[in-house]
Amino acid sequence: MKEIVYIELGDTVLENHLRGQAQSEIQQPGQVGCRGIALEVDNMATAVNYPDVTGIAMAQGYIDTGNSFRGDKETTDGLIIELRQWK
Secondary structure (H helix, E strand, C coil), rough: CCCEEEEECEEEEEEEEECCCHHHHCCCCCCCCEEEEEEECCCCCHHHCCHHHCCCCEEEEEEECCEEEEEECCCCCCCCEEEEEEE
């Protein structure tokens, strides 16, 4: 990874990672992409049940990491959505 840039928009923070690209991942000029997104949630138990409405299933159940709860969802397009609830 080359660098991390944080962009604050209101009460939302975007964390952008700039990394070198593997030759097989090179896209068309001007094309951008996203591998994943992380969202902070107020209540992990509620957020875990939300996929029942959207059709987005949990990729793995949420875990207690000590200072937070963390879980991953995966869209049908393969985009990873990380959920995080801080204690």
